[in-house]
Amino acid sequence: xxxxxxxxxxxxxxxxxxxxxxxxxxxxxxxxxxxxxxxxxxxxxxxxxxxxxxxxxxxxxxxxxxxxxxxxxxxxxxxxxxxxxxxxxxxxxxxxxxxxxxxxxxxxxxxxxxxxxxxxxxxxxxxxxxxxxxxxxxxxxxxxxxxxxxxxxxxxxxxxxxxxxxxxxxxxxxxxxxxxxxxxxxxxxxxxxxxxxxxxxxxxxxxxxxxxxxxxxxxxxxxxxxxxxxxxxxxxxxxxxxxxxxxxxxxxxxxxxxxxxxxxxxxxxxxxxxxxxxxxxxxxxxxxxxxxxxxxxxxxxxxxxxxxxxxxxxxxxxxxxxxxxxxxxxxxxxxxxxxxxxxxxxxxxxxxxxxxxxxxxxxxxxxxxxxxxxxxxxxxxxxxxxxxxxxxxxxxxxxxxxxxxxxxxxxxxxxxxxxxxxxxxxxxxxxxxxxxxxxxxxxxxxxxxxxxxxxxxxxxxxxxxxxxxxxxxxxxxxxxxxxxxxxxxxxxxxxxxxxxxxxxxxxxxxxxxxxxxxxxxxxxxxxxxxxxxxxxxxxxxxxxxxxxxxxxxxxxxxxxxxxxxxxxxxxxxxxxxxxxxxxxxxxxxxxxxxxxxxxxxxxxxxxxxxxxxxxxxxxxxxxxxxxxxxxxxxxxxxxxxxxxxxxxxxxxxxxxxxxxxxxxxxxxxxxxxxxxxxxxxxxxxxxxxxxxxxxxxxxxxxxxxxxxxxxxxxxxxxxxxxxxxxxxxxxxxxxxxxxxxxxxxxxxxxxxxxxxxxxxxxxxxxxxxxxxxxxxxxxx
Numbered sequence: 001x002x003x004x005x006x007x008x009x010x011x012x013x014x015x016x017x018x019x020x021x022x023x024x025x026x027x028x029x030x031x032x033x034x035x036x037x038x039x040x041x042x043x044x045x046x047x048x049x050x051x052x053x054x055x056x057x058x059x060x061x062x063x064x065x066x067x068x069x070x071x072x073x074x075x076x077x078x079x080x081x082x083x084x085x086x087x088x089x090x091x092x093x094x095x096x097x098x099x100x101x102x103x104x105x106x107x108x109x110x111x112x113x114x115x116x117x118x119x120x121x122x123x124x125x126x127x128x129x130x131x132x133x134x135x136x137x138x139x140x141x142x143x144x145x146x147x148x149x150x151x152x153x154x155x156x157x158x159x160x161x162x163x164x165x166x167x168x169x170x171x172x173x174x175x176x177x178x179x180x181x182x183x184x185x186x187x188x189x190x191x192x193x194x195x196x197x198x199x200x201x202x203x204x205x206x207x208x209x210x211x212x213x214x215x216x217x218x219x220x221x222x223x224x225x226x227x228x229x230x231x232x233x234x235x236x237x238x239x240x241x242x243x244x245x246x247x248x249x250x251x252x253x254x255x256x257x258x259x260x261x262x263x264x265x266x267x268x269x270x271x272x273x274x275x276x277x278x279x280x281x282x283x284x285x286x287x288x289x290x291x292x293x294x295x296x297x298x299x300x301x302x303x304x305x306x307x308x309x310x311x312x313x314x315x316x317x318x319x320x321x322x323x324x325x326x327x328x329x330x331x332x333x334x335x336x337x338x339x340x341x342x343x344x345x346x347x348x349x350x351x352x353x354x355x356x357x358x359x360x361x362x363x364x365x366x367x368x369x370x371x372x373x374x375x376x377x378x379x380x381x382x383x384x385x386x387x388x389x390x391x392x393x394x395x396x397x398x399x400x401x402x403x404x405x406x407x408x409x410x411x412x413x414x415x416x417x418x419x420x421x422x423x424x425x426x427x428x429x430x431x432x433x434x435x436x437x438x439x440x441x442x443x444x445x446x447x448x449x450x451x452x453x454x455x456x457x458x459x460x461x462x463x464x465x466x467x468x469x470x471x472x473x474x475x476x477x478x479x480x481x482x483x484x485x486x487x488x489x490x491x492x493x494x495x496x497x498x499x500x501x502x503x504x505x506x507x508x509x510x511x512x513x514x515x516x517x518x519x520x521x522x523x524x525x526x527x528x529x530x531x532x533x534x535x536x537x538x539x540x541x542x543x544x545x546x547x548x549x550x551x552x553x554x555x556x557x558x559x560x561x562x563x564x565x566x567x568x569x570x571x572x573x574x575x576x577x578x579x580x581x582x583x584x585x586x587x588x589x590x591x592x593x594x595x596x597x598x599x600x601x602x603x604x605x606x607x608x609x610x611x612x613x614x615x616x617x618x619x620x621x622x623x624x625x626x627x628x629x630x631x632x633x634x635x636x637x638x639x640x641x642x643x644x645x646x647x648x649x650x651x652x653x654x655x656x657x658x659x660x661x662x663x664x665x666x667x668x669x670x671x672x673x674x675x676x677x678x679x680x681x682x683x684x685x686x687x688x689x690x691x692x693x694x695x696x697x698x699x700x701x702x703x704x705x706x707x708x709x710x711x712x713x714x715x716x717x718x719x720x721x722x723x724x725x726x727x728x729x730x731x732x733x734x735x736x737x738x739x740x741x742x743x744x745x746x747x748x749x750x751x752x753x754x755x756x757x758x759x760x761x762x763x764x765x766x767x768x769x770x771x772x773x774x775x776x777x778x779x780x
Contacts, residue, residue, distance in 0.1 A: 046077045047101055053111040058184065060093050060116060069112075076110060085112075093117060093147050117147040121185040127192040130169065136160055140190060148178070148186060157190075164194065166239035170269070170276065171195030199225035200236050201275030205250070207282040211257060219253050220246040221633075222278070238276055243267060247280075254284065255321035260351070260358065261285035288319045291350075291357035298343075298366040300334055307331060307364065319358045324349075331362050336402030341370040341425055341433055370400040373432040379439040380472075383417055387474040388437060390501050391415070400425075400433060407544075417469045418442050444469040474498060482513075489513030495530075505532040505549070517679065519567040519689065520575070522662055526555035545591050551584045554615070557662045568684070568691035574661035582611030597712070597747065598629045599639045609663075617660050621651035638706025638714070647722075649696040650731070658727060664692030665724040667737075670773040672698055673722040675739020675758030677771055682724035688766075693724030697731050704745075712747035716756070738762065743773070 052072040054062035066072055068091065069084045081099050088097045096115035101108060120142040128136060139159050157174045164172035172194050179187045203224060205213050222243060225236025247264060254262035265281040293313050300307040311327040328347050335343035343366045350359040372394055377385050391411040393404035405423055412421040419442040425433040445467040466478035480491045495507035512525040532549030562575045584607050592601035605625040612618035626646045633640040651659050669678035682693045701719045721736040743756025756773045763769065 046075050047081075047110065048108060049073055049076050049101075049110045050107040051109055053102070053109045055111060055113045056116070057114055058116055059119075060114075065112065065114070072110075081110065088112070088114065092149055092151075116184060117149075118180065118184045118186045119146060120148055121181055121187055123188045123190065125190050125192070127194065130194055130197065131164060131167065131192075135163065136190075136192075139163065140188075142188070153188070160190075160192070162240055164192070166237060166241070168197040168199060168237040169194050170198045170238055170271070196274065198238065198271065198274065198276045199230075200238060200278060201225065201272070202277045203280075204278070205280045205282050208284060210284055210287065211254075211259075216250060216253055216282075219249045221249070222246050225275075238269070238278075243278075250280070250282075252321065254282075255319075256323075257320065258287045258289065258318040259284045260288050260319065286353075286356050288351070288356050288358050290315055290317045290319050291352060291355070291359040293360045295331070295362045295364060297364040298335075299364065307334065308362070313360065324360065328362065331364065333402060335364070335366050336400065337404075339369045339371065339399035339401070340366040341400040341402070342367045342427075368431050370431055370433055372396055372398050372400055373428050373434050375435045375437060377437045377439070380441065382441050382472045383439070383469060383474070384472045386501055387417075387469075387472065387498075388412065388439065390498055392435075392437070394435070405435070407541075412437075412439065415469075415474075416442075417444055417474075486516040487514065489524075503534055503537045505547070506530065516561075519563045520559055520571050520661075521561040523558040523560070524555055524662065526553060528553040546587065546589045549586050549588070551586070553580070553582065553584065555580045557617070557660075559661060566689055568687075568689040570658055570685075570691040571661060571689070573658070578617055578660070579615040580611045580617040580660075581613045581615035582609060583613070584609040592627070592629060597714075598643070599631050599641050600629055602626070602628045612654065618655065619651055619653040619659060619663070621649065621663060623650075624648045632703075638709035640706075641702075641704040643700070643702035643704055645698075645700040645702075647696065647698045648731075651694040652727070659694035661692065664694060665696035666690060666692045667696060667698060667722045667724050670754060670756060670775055673720045673737055673739055674700075674718060674741055674756055674773055675720060675760040675771055676737065676767065680767075681722070681737055683726040683729075693729075694727045695725040695729065695731050696722070697725075697733070697736065698722030699736075707744065714745045715742070716745060717742045718756070718758075720758070 049071075050073060052066060052069065054065050057065060065088065068087050070080050085097050085099055088094060093116060094114045095117050096113075098113050100111050100113070102111045103109075123140045123142050125133060125136050125140065139156055153176060157176070160174060161172055172192060174190055174192050176188055176190045179189065181187050200222065201224060203217055203220070203222065205216055208216065222239070223230075223235045230236035243266075247266070250264055251262065254260075254264075262285050263283045267278040267280050270277045270279070290313055292315060293308065293311070295304045295307040308331070311330055313323055313327050324347050328345050332343055332345045335345075343364065345365075346363045348361045348363055350361070351357075352359060373396065375389065375392060375394075375396055377388050380388060392408040393411075394401055394408070405425075409421055409423045412418065412423075418439040420438075420440040422438045424436050424438070426436055427433050463481045464478065466476070466480075468476045470477050475494070475496045477495075478491075478493045480493075482488055482490070489512050490510075491513070492510040493507065495505070497505045499506050507528075507530040509528040509530075511527070513523070515522045528551055530549055530551040532547050535543035535546045535548055556577065556579050558577045559571075559574045562572055564572055586605060586607035588603070588605050590601075590603045592598045592603050603625075604627075605623070607623050609619075609621040609623070611620075624647075626644075628642075628644045630642045631639040632642055649665055651663060653659055665682060666679035667673045667681040668676040669680075673681060679690060679692075682690055682696075684690050699721045703717045705715050707713045707715050718741055720739045723736045725731055725735075738761035739758050740761065741756055741758035743754060746753040754773070754775045758771045758773060759769065760767055760771070
């Protein structure tokens with residue numbers, strides 16, 4: 001009778017309550033049960049127990065079971081025993097739990113009998129064709145020491161279903177079977193029915209009255225399927241996680257455009273003719289403007305106008321949550337930049353619904369004036385402390401400055417010496433903080449030796465040794481030796497970006513190179529000396545990231561083995577030796593985040609090469625280069641990046657003679673206008689022999705996307721436009737030669753690999769319809 005009562009208390013009573021049967025109490029149920037079962041003595045409300053017995057446990061330690069019990073001896077109430085039975089069930093270890101009172105040897109025992117759940121030996125997956133075993137195996141992971149947990153299995157099935165839905169299989173479903181294999185173990189078999197793969201055909205946002213639907217949809221990550229790009233970018237498929245993110249982005253868009261009461265429903269998802277249609281219902285509500293903009297609390301110099309100076313919020317403007325955030329940071333920076341490291345700025349809003357205005361008040365609590373106590377550097381097992389300290393824009397005992405500290409972190413990251421840089425502030429007194437600079441050293445040295453092939457240089461053997469943080473001093477050195485079919489030579493370089501910890505940079509280059517072209521050979525040998533200085537240190541933060549340098553270079557030039565049958569007259573006239581001596585001043589602005597795999601930032605160069613200081617060659621060459629990288633889509637699997645490179649060159653001799661051959665432009669090839677053979681564009685003589693131009697304009701537009709991001713493999717589609725122009729010609733955009741194409745790039749352990757296929761537009765007679773451009777282990 002007692003065991004039967006506990007079974008009822010643990011299971012039947014909750015089941016009846018769930019079913020809505022309230023009038024049948026426990027005693028009435030027992031009367032029914034007593035009519036069915038043979039029952040013993042009348043139940044007692046409590047029992048005097050000598051000890052607890054645990055029966056049936058195999059892998060679960062009985063001591064662990066006893067820890068779940070409220071009492072194990074003495075007077076134990078029936079309700080306590082019933083609660084303990086439920087507690088043991090809730091552990092998830094047991095299929096059955098029962099309790100009974102046992103009399104043995106003159107003692108009374110409370111016996112708990114358990115039947116353990118089986119453990120999962122193996123899990124199998126069947127029916128999957130479109131999603132790999134590896135991908136599903138990352139979800140269906142079972143530890144052989146864990147018990148079979150149906151709730152967990154249901155959760156894993158939901159994860160796997162979401163994975164299928166994110167790839168367009170909206171009807172995917174899972175079933176599973178349990179097969180006992182002995183020793184209280186089971187095998188699980190998950191069977192998937194994948195169904196049809198759907199593409200998103202249409203996205204609608206209904207109910208918009210003032211905002212443009214396309215503008216609202218532009219903030220969404222979810223897009224419709226486009227045959228020309230979705231296969232490449234992985235877009236146009238349904239993802240519940242992405243939809244959740246999109247709803248937040250749309251709501252934020254409403255707030256940023258003044259619709260503070262806007263509502264948005266979950267999307268209705270319909271299947272129509274093999275595609276999905278997503279329909280959101282939106283209600284913008286009323287448009288709210290900005291009312292008063294005030295500041296209170298600790299004002300800058302006690303002046304509200306100074307505190308709010310530069311804040312782009314004005315009465316009558318459309319309310320924007322984004323602008324409020326930006327204003328909050330701007331006000332906060334005013335205080336952190338003058339030493340109030342822990343200034344707190346809280347934007348308060350007061351909504352006037354009658355006038356449809358939002359009044360703003362920035363409450364400032366500046367806290368204590370703080371100075372930097374010590375600067376602690378950690379993690380630099382290789383790099384000397386001074387190399388790090390010289391990049392930090394605040395000094396010990398100096399007043400705290402938030403902007404300078406952010407700038408310091410950016411400069412340290414840009415060095416390329418560290419994988420991670422973090423600068424944190426640690427209060428050590430009410431008015432002092434320690435700056436803790438923690439770095440994680442990265443790899444700065446490379447050695448490569450191997451063979452390669454390039455469509456521009458033929459077979460090439462290359463050895464390169466470089467170190468960008470030589471002995472931890474911040475100096476760099478490199479040796480590059482090439483020898484091959486059409487190219488050989490060496491280049492030695494040494495650079496010190498902070499000479500004796502000053503802001504002066506210096507470098508020395510020695511070179512001797514030979515190049516064989518189809519109609520002549522060229523040998524260059526000489527040396528160059530460069531000195532530079534960051535303009536930020538001269539004219540302040542307006543010139544951040546801009547450096548000026550001047551280079552002196554002396555070269556010996558030898559043009560030989562001229563093929564008079566195929567060479568242009570200018571090439572024939574250039575045969576012989578000459579020398580060039582001159583200076584090249586240069587301005588460089590660089591914010592590119594990663595030179596090996598750029599995804600953001602830009603680089604601009606402006607230089608003027610001026611020769612005539614003792615050599616035979618007398619000319620000037622003005623060059624401007626602009627490179628931009630912009631991430632269109634940021635994802636953990638790799639960014640989709642737009643790249644744009646422009647090169648403009650303009651050269652003339654001082655006396656009006658022909659511009660020297662060794663500095664003339666010959667567009668075409670893998671590093672120029674792809675779609676045309678190497679050095680095949682530019683001015684030609686009447687017989688079609690190229691002799692190059694003194695002026696050049698080349699544009700390269702690229703869309704770079706990850707293929708296997710972890711392995712450094714990326715794809716690219718491109719559109720190029722470029723041409724070189726003769727001495728007496730002007731640069732004419734209408735004469736640019738055009739090409740498009742695609743390719744693959746791999747930053748391999750042996751060096752960069754590129755294979756690209758270029759297709760000329762409006763090709764001329766004698767030009768190929770497709771040009772394959774390949775480079776491996778060769779300089780790019």
